[in-house]
Amino acid sequence: MLIFALIISLVLVGISILRYNKIFNPFTIEVYFTIFFLILPQLLIIKTVGIDNEFFYSDLVIIIYVLAIFFGTFLNVNSFKLRAIENVSIINSLNILLYAALIMPMIPFLLQSGISAQGFRQFYETVVFSKYASFFELSKLVLYFIIFFKLINRQKFTIGFFFLFPLVFFYGSRFVILDCIIYLCVFLEQFKNLGIKRIIAACLLGALFIGIYTYLQFSSRYNMSQHLISYFDIYKNQSYVINKFLNGEMEYYYGEIYLSSYLKFIPRILWEDKPKQFGFAILNYAIFPESAASGYMPSFGLGTLFADFGFFSVVFTGFVNGFFKNFFYRIFLKSKNNLSFFLFVFPFGIITSAFLLIYLMLDYFIRLARGRPNLEGNADGQQG
Numbered sequence: 015m016l017i018f019a020l021i022i023s024l025v026l027v028g029i030s031i032l033r034y035n036k037i038f039n040p041f042t043i044e045v046y047f048t049i050f051f052l053i054l055p056q057l058l059i060i061k062t063v064g065i066d067n068e069f070f071y072s073d074l075v076i077i078i079y080v081l082a083i084f085f086g087t088f089l090n091v092n093s094f095k096l097r098a099i100e101n102v103s104i105i106n107s108l109n110i111l112l113y114a115a116l117i118m119p120m121i122p123f124l125l126q127s128g129i130s131a132q133g134f135r136q137f138y139e140t141v142v143f144s145k146y147a148s149f150f151e152l153s154k155l156v157l158y159f160i161i162f163f164k165l166i167n168r169q170k171f172t173i174g175f176f177f178l179f180p181l182v183f184f185y186g187s188r189f190v191i192l193d194c195i196i197y198l199c200v201f202l203e204q205f206k207n208l209g210i211k212r213i214i215a216a217c218l219l220g221a222l223f224i225g226i227y228t229y230l231q232f233s234s235r236y237n238m239s240q241h242l243i244s245y246f247d248i249y250k251n252q253s254y255v256i257n258k259f260l261n262g263e264m265e266y267y268y269g270e271i272y273l274s275s276y277l278k279f280i281p282r283i284l285w286e287d288k289p290k291q292f293g294f295a296i297l298n299y300a301i302f303p304e305s306a307a308s309g310y311m312p313s314f315g316l317g318t319l320f321a322d323f324g325f326f327s328v329v330f331t332g333f334v335n336g337f338f339k340n341f342f343y344r345i346f347l348k349s350k351n352n353l354s355f356f357l358f359v360f361p362f363g364i365i366t367s368a369f370l371l372i373y374l375m376l377d378y379f380i381r382l383a384r385g386r387p388n389l390e391g392n393a394d395g396q397q398g
Contacts, residue, residue: 094348
């Protein structure tokens with residue numbers, strides 16, 4: 015059944031590429047994680063390691079989620095053109111100051127871990143379970159803003175880009191690098207009009223970088239087959255938790271997991287008594303309490319989504335994600351500026367929205383101080 019899920023996913027990817035005439039479109043940006051980190055690793059393990067477990071309901075959840083995203087992209091409402099954030103130089107200067115303030119407390123962890131691929135991984139594994147975990151999450155988002163504000167504003171690769179982009183490797187997480195590469199590919203495809211062949215070449219180059227980086231991180235700790243099995247844990251844990259809910263061994267959380275996940279952005283140094291059980295960690299403490307208490311927090315994939323409202327939350331979330339990605343993409347096509355780019359490529363949520371609202375307010379007051387508060391003006395944001 016998992017092969018069937020892969021076939022459906024690839025067919026829908028092909029349809030979406032033909033529909034949008036872009037590789038990085040609303041559907042592919044939403045569905046890539048499911049394909050590359052749930053379906054393909056599991057199928058690869060079946061072939062190479064010989065583990066051949068069938069999890070019907072887990073595969074069904076994957077298929078339903080992928081279909082829900084796809085159909086969500088077909089719900090169209092009237093889009094509109096957005097004004098760009100104009101005062102990029104000033105706002106990015108403030109972003110740099112904020113970024114420095116966020117990373118300063120984490121630098122001792124980085125230096126203690128060592129400046130190497132293995133050290134970066136150790137830094138990641140240490141800091142995400144420290145009281146500075148929120149700083150880690152916020153700082154990577156601010157770094158994305160700094161990089162792409164500058165890139166879209168200049169419309170070319172500057173020395174600043176080549177200084178800033180390598181910082182994503184210091185985070186020790188392949189997902190941080192992958193996100194940044196995807197955002198970069200969207201920029202190349204949309205602003206620089208790179209064709210499909212060149213975009214595929216850029217993707218392969220990015221995959222090669224991530225593969226080498228991953229090997230350097232784990233080669234001395236695991237052999238590659240062991241590391242491959244670590245990806246299998248996501249699918250296995252997803253299947254395990256879904257079966258527990260369907261068998262009546264666990265009660266649904268009715269939104270508690272999703273709503274509490276935003277607690278990760280509140281620094282523990284500001285709220286020392288912040289609960290340890292929030293977001294997907296709630297499942298870890300419920301299912302693997304001893305491992306969770308010791309800091310081991312495996313991912314449950316789509317099982318985390320399923321845990322709130324079962325199949326309903328899978329369908330609803332997939333459909334809503336597909337709808338918003340398509341809606342923001344249509345706004346982006348009309349606007350082609352920094353604000354619409356961020357709305358399209360970044361995960362839509364409270365924190366991203368809060369940052370964008372702050373940027374808009376700052377931009378407005380700067381224009382007001384300069385005597386240009388009206389909503390007409392430079393639509394491309396090519397100032398500074």
